[in-house]
Amino acid sequence: MIFTVTLNPAVDREMTVDQIVFDTVLRASDWRVDCGGKGFNVARMLKSLGVSSVALGFAAGKSGELLNDKLQSLGIETEFVWVEGETRTNVSIVSGNGQYVKVNEPGPTITDVDLAQLAQKVGDRVRAGDWWVLAGSLPPGVPPGYYTELITLIQSAGAYVFLDTSDEALRQNCGAKPLLVKPNDEEAHGLTGLPVNTPAQIAAVGRAISAMGPANVIISLGKQGAVLVHAGKAWLAASPKIVAANPIGAGDSMVAGIVWGLSQGDSMQDALCKGIACGAATASQKGTSVGSLAQVNELLAKVKLSQV
Secondary structure, eight states: OEEEEESSOEEEEEEEESSOOSSSOOOOSEEEEEEESHHHHHHHHHHHTTOOEEEEEEEOHHHHHHHHHHHHHTTOEEEEEEOSSOOEEEEEEEETTSOEEEEOOOOOOOOHHHHHHHHHHHHHHOOTTOEEEEESOOOTTOOTTHHHHHHHHHHHTTOEEEEEOOHHHHHHHGGGOOSEEOOBHHHHHHHHOOOOSSHHHHHHHHHHHHTTSOSEEEEEOGGGEEEEEETTEEEEEEOOOOOOSOOTTHHHHHHHHHHHHHHTTOOHHHHHHHHHHHHHHHHTSSTTOOOOHHHHHHHHTTOEEEEO
16 A cells, blocks of 8 residues: 655636736636645645545645545545644746746644644554655654654655655655655755766765665656666666656656656656656646556656666
C-alpha cells in the first residue's frame, strides 16, 4: 500500500487569463478548484494510474471539508487530524502563453497535540513493505525536525520513506536516512552551496546530499528531466518533448510515478523513468489536471536514460 502524508494541504484555486498584467483588473476566462498540497497531488496522480493510496494529514474548517469530500469523490481514502482554524487556499493565475503567478497561504497553526495525533495515526497504519510519501512544506507550529519522527517511526517498521520537502525541513531531516529525497536543482544548490549548471555538477551535488543520509537522491530539473544518484552512480533521465500547458503539480506527478514504479518492484532507474513520464504527462494538461495512464505509457517510451 502507498500512503501520502501532507502536513500543509490546500484548496488550489486556479484562474486562467489571456495575459498576466500587473496593476490592473484581470478577467478570468476559466477557473477550477482542486485538492492541493504535494501529498494530495501525488495521490491524485496515483489514482489516475489505477493505484490505490491513503491520504493522511492535517485539515481544518470548511476548506478542509472541501478537500476531504473531493478526495473521497475521487476514490482516495482519507484519514485526517482535524485542527483549529482553516485549511489554506492557494491561488494560481495562469496565462495563455504559459506564464503563471501562484500565491500560497501559510496554513493553520498546528499544536503539539495535533502532531502527536498524526504520529499515532501513522503508527497505527504502518506495515513492513509499504511506501510512504512525506511531502510538502510545514505549516506554522510544526518544528522542522518533525519529519524525522515520522521517518524513524515508518522505517523502523520495515516500510519505505520518500521525502519530498525543501529548505530547512529538508536539511534537518536528511539525517533520518529516508530511502529517497527529491529536491529540485535550486533546492539542491541551497542545501549544498555547490553549482548545478551541468549534469556532472548535479551528480556531484546529489552525492553530497546522499552523504547527509538519504540512500538515494533525485534532483529534478523541470522540462530537462532529472538526475538520480543511486549506489554512488548517477543517471540522467531526459524528459520527452511535450507541448507544455501548465507545469504546476508536474513534480508531484513525478513523485507519484517513481513510487508507483518502486512499489511494483522496479529498479530505481526504471522507476525514475516512470516518474519523468508522469511529470511530462501532467505538464501537458491544462489547469491542474493530472496525466492519464495512456499518456504516461506513450511518453515512457520516449524517456532517454543515460549514465552521467
